[in-house]
Amino acid sequence: MKYSPINLKQKYAQFNEHWSPRVIAEMNDYQFKLAKVKGEFVWHEHSDTDEVFIVIEGSLDIEFRDGKVSLKAGEMFVVPKGIEHKPVAENECQIMLVEPKGVVNTGETGGELTANDDVWV
């Protein structure tokens, strides 16, 4: 059988939209998603699940109501379920998200930045 690696750089080369996660892999009922982000996202929370952010290239701040974490390439953070957060990237940043299938990027907040949650690349 033919087994193929999932190459992150090749996947990132296939889209340019910001704040629009693309699924690249599934593990059980979880998905690995890539996103390019720039600017300020909306405050939101995911009431049922933790959410993992891994920075692949660039820098990302995740703001919380009582602080923030600054991530650079090679760093990750787990946002606990139910905690309001707002990702912010001054310059374009490439991130990988890990979360259960079906999680919507804007959580309970919704709005115009809400992306289709199951677009593969």
Add this chain to the structure above:
Amino acid sequence: MKYSPINLKQKYAQFNEHWSPRVIAEMNDYQFKLAKVKGEFVWHEHSDTDEVFIVIEGSLDIEFRDGKVSLKAGEMFVVPKGIEHKPVAENECQIMLVEPKGVVNTGETGGELTANDDVWV
């Protein structure tokens, strides 16, 4: 509140044993683990879960009974549940594993390479 990034390089600097995964993060009932690997692991399978391999530095082959996949830094692969596999690294390789809490590295095979499954770094 103080929020701290999880820095992969800093975590890798804290251990040197091969084939001995260290937990660095939990998301719901899943864990992110770092491992340094070199040489041949044992053939094994995980009958209840998929398993994600992400290569952070170096190169890793994952052999299957009917083929193999070769991964380099920036590449990942999802080994489906129930599929026998044997990781092999000619030179030392740094990998990140994602799988449910409680998964044992040697799966159903066991043996001397079996590591404690919940050691944090």
